[in-house]
Amino acid sequence: MSKLYVGNLPSDCNEAALRQLFQEHSLVCTTILVKRGGYAFIDCCDQSTADRAIDKLNGESQKPHR
Structure with a gap:
């Protein structure tokens, strides 16, 4: 298991938005x-x-999906 730190997220970012972003890039994450x-x-x-x-995601600036 590898743990990533993700910073500079918008204040309204949530787990669902990050999970969707990872799925859009075919990246599987557990937690x-x-x-x-x-x-x-x-x-x-x-x-x-x-x-x-x-x-794939380093430097990506994107509004979270709702």
């Missing part, structure tokens, strides 16, 4: 913990999934 202050921790099944998430 998403969104914290106040605009950050989250995401558990990926393995390191290769975490690396792909970083490659």
Whole structure:
């Protein structure tokens, strides 16, 4: 299991929005913990999934889906 730190999230971002973003990029994550202050921790099944998430989503600016 690999854990990712995701920062600079909009204040209205939630677990569902992050899960949908990961699914849109075919990235499987098991647990998403969104914290106040605009950050989250995401558990990926393995390191290769975490690396792909970083490659695909690093720097992406997107409004959360509702």
